[in-house]
Amino acid sequence: MPTEGLPTSKDVAALAGVSQSTVSMVLSGKWPGRVSPSTAQTVREAAEQLGYQPNPAARNLRLGRTRTVLLVVPTLTAPFFAAVYTGAARVAAGHGFALVVYPWPDASGGPFAAPHEAFDGVLASSMAIEALTGMRRPVPLVMLDSDPAGAAPTVNFDVDTVVGNLADHLLGLGHRRLGHLAAAVEAWTFQRRAVSLAEAVARTPGASLVTREAPISIETGREVAHELLSLPDRPTALVCDYDILAVGAYKAAKSLGLSVPGDVSITGFDDIPLAEALEPELTTVRLPAEDLGSQAMSALLELLQNRSPGSPMLPAELIVRRSTAPPA
Amino acid sequence: MPTEGLPTSKDVAALAGVSQSTVSMVLSGKWPGRVSPSTAQTVREAAEQLGYQPNPAARNLRLGRTRTVLLVVPTLTAPFFAAVYTGAARVAAGHGFALVVYPWPDASGGPFAAPHEAFDGVLASSMAIEALTGMRRPVPLVMLDSDPAGAAPTVNFDVDTVVGNLADHLLGLGHRRLGHLAAAVEAWTFQRRAVSLAEAVARTPGASLVTREAPISIETGREVAHELLSLPDRPTALVCDYDILAVGAYKAAKSLGLSVPGDVSITGFDDIPLAEALEPELTTVRLPAEDLGSQAMSALLELLQNRSPGSPMLPAELIVRRSTAPPA
DNA sequence: TAGAATTCGTTATACGTATCACTTCGGGAC
DNA sequence: GTCCCGAAGTGATACGTATAACGAATTCTA
Numbered sequence: 001m002p003t004e005g006l007p008t009s010k011d012v013a014a015l016a017g018v019s020q021s022t023v024s025m026v027l028s029g030k031w032p033g034r035v036s037p038s039t040a041q042t043v044r045e046a047a048e049q050l051g052y053q054p055n056p057a058a059r060n061l062r063l064g065r066t067r068t069v070l071l072v073v074p075t076l077t078a079p080f081f082a083a084v085y086t087g088a089a090r091v092a093a094g095h096g097f098a099l100v101v102y103p104w105p106d107a108s109g110g111p112f113a114a115p116h117e118a119f120d121g122v123l124a125s126s127m128a129i130e131a132l133t134g135m136r137r138p139v140p141l142v143m144l145d146s147d148p149a150g151a152a153p154t155v156n157f158d159v160d161t162v163v164g165n166l167a168d169h170l171l172g173l174g175h176r177r178l179g180h181l182a183a184a185v186e187a188w189t190f191q192r193r194a195v196s197l198a199e200a201v202a203r204t205p206g207a208s209l210v211t212r213e214a215p216i217s218i219e220t221g222r223e224v225a226h227e228l229l230s231l232p233d234r235p236t237a238l239v240c241d242y243d244i245l246a247v248g249a250y251k252a253a254k255s256l257g258l259s260v261p262g263d264v265s266i267t268g269f270d271d272i273p274l275a276e277a278l279e280p281e282l283t284t285v286r287l288p289a290e291d292l293g294s295q296a297m298s299a300l301l302e303l304l305q306n307r308s309p310g311s312p313m314l315p316a317e318l319i320v321r322r323s324t325a326p327p328a
Numbered sequence: 329m330p331t332e333g334l335p336t337s338k339d340v341a342a343l344a345g346v347s348q349s350t351v352s353m354v355l356s357g358k359w360p361g362r363v364s365p366s367t368a369q370t371v372r373e374a375a376e377q378l379g380y381q382p383n384p385a386a387r388n389l390r391l392g393r394t395r396t397v398l399l400v401v402p403t404l405t406a407p408f409f410a411a412v413y414t415g416a417a418r419v420a421a422g423h424g425f426a427l428v429v430y431p432w433p434d435a436s437g438g439p440f441a442a443p444h445e446a447f448d449g450v451l452a453s454s455m456a457i458e459a460l461t462g463m464r465r466p467v468p469l470v471m472l473d474s475d476p477a478g479a480a481p482t483v484n485f486d487v488d489t490v491v492g493n494l495a496d497h498l499l500g501l502g503h504r505r506l507g508h509l510a511a512a513v514e515a516w517t518f519q520r521r522a523v524s525l526a527e528a529v530a531r532t533p534g535a536s537l538v539t540r541e542a543p544i545s546i547e548t549g550r551e552v553a554h555e556l557l558s559l560p561d562r563p564t565a566l567v568c569d570y571d572i573l574a575v576g577a578y579k580a581a582k583s584l585g586l587s588v589p590g591d592v593s594i595t596g597f598d599d600i601p602l603a604e605a606l607e608p609e610l611t612t613v614r615l616p617a618e619d620l621g622s623q624a625m626s627a628l629l630e631l632l633q634n635r636s637p638g639s640p641m642l643p644a645e646l647i648v649r650r651s652t653a654p655p656a
Numbered sequence: 657t658a659g660a661a662t663t664c665g666t667t668a669t670a671c672g673t674a675t676c677a678c679t680t681c682g683g684g685a686c
Numbered sequence: 687g688t689c690c691c692g693a694a695g696t697g698a699t700a701c702g703t704a705t706a707a708c709g710a711a712t713t714c715t716a
Contacts, residue, residue, distance in 0.1 A: 019667075021665085061670095349675075390700080666708085
């Protein structure tokens, strides 16, 4: 047991020859000038000598908060969420908050099991939205990239604009038959992509769109792209909801003897490091994931101070590389 | 603040017309038959009505433990650590423990800031070993893939055997000049790979080995591989410490007009999903990361019961695919 | 120099839970 | 009818911290 035999503030007090409250005052640093420099020094030395560290559970109970925030993500494997973490952790650290990650739902497939710790707040990916039904108590919450009409404050990407740009890019190149490898995920941001894409296509005379859902993996990307590219009236451009799916689409094109971008243009989403390593380099959408994390954390901090944060909308960027070209 | 105004066991007691201790006994479930069925039912209904959940901080203080374990990993992006998490979380859940992830060092580059929560134990990757110097108190610890001679119990891969197999595979194909793209990380497991590889080469008359350190990224893999493949006496096989580096090596070979595996054989480490998606498919080493996680968690649970766990050694598997062939 | 203000420390208390020690009550056993 | 025992519940307490309330010196003010 971690607690057994560890020094407490009382032990420090005894060694320093002062009262426990004095120890607390010195070490918390919140009472400048409240204790004389010499006693403070004695206390600090005693604490050092015993290797004293405050008991977090006791502190949390006393203060009613933990200065720790939980980030709920659907998977650890996506670089996207690593970037979200980075942004959120930076802001958190600047305010004396710690940030821990809780993956759910996860490959382990277990039921939701909330950590037994208390957290001051939660940042949750829209893809982990079901986790919230398992939450034990109402907790300040900011959603990531979720339905802005939902109950909790949300930080979003400007999906409409960037998908509009993506569609304009392809349509402007002359493509008229588009295929969409849509994420098989019930989340607002993906539904929004589908809607924006459909709207852009609908605005263009003679343009059509065929959509297939694809669970996220290289293999399913390959399968679904193969299916789309085998249609009688084959799309000349494939829009993929993940870069990962685009990797599968590359493989499908290759196996069908189609060249990229000569016979088929392919686009991704996320701009993972691999996107630039593919041959040809992948045209994709860069989502400012780190900004998403930092803005969400800022919003949560506002919430924790009983202020109502805005619901910022972050610009996403179309990265045009060599996987898109005019149709043959 | 999360604590403000939430119902406590005292509130439940008042509503149910019993004492606080009775509420605790009923809801903890640890006192079968201690309370009559009818009162127990009344208490449960009151708790339900108020939406009562025990305060974790108070419980942790009282019990002196948290039933929560921290997993310290150097990065979230590697699928390897996601698998470790999965294995560890499964075992943890089976014993009523929760597992949270703490990435450090992380891309944010901040100093180590331990979560303000208490954890019963820590699982730490050898690559995050420095984090431990920042640990606030001695805590039950199991290292992942670290120096078995270290102070803490460790779960390891059988590096010697699998790297021996890998070397034998290449040497058996007839390769005599090997290049090693070594991870630029101060960790036992990588040093061990280098040693095992060097030993295998030394056993083979006429065989030589040239080593270059490479920070982990596709781009550095490309650069370092380019450098090795431009040597006057160019290696005919490249051993990479990560699959990611191998991706860069593929690009370097291509840019030099060398075919894989015709002109140069390439191997990786980890067997990430992409390995099979590369062209040609990558020969690599599969590390049973999920087993690593589950075994480490099991060892930690032993440790928490004051038993001394063994230091298991997990077998790794050489996956031969099409990126290795006899030299020209 | 008296009174007031300041300095520096102590004592007491509350946070919410789990559990130990104790009381009360009713039912057998003999 | 007495004694004892089990059942069912209550009261008290401790976990370790932070801070409000208080008090004894000491210094400042006029």
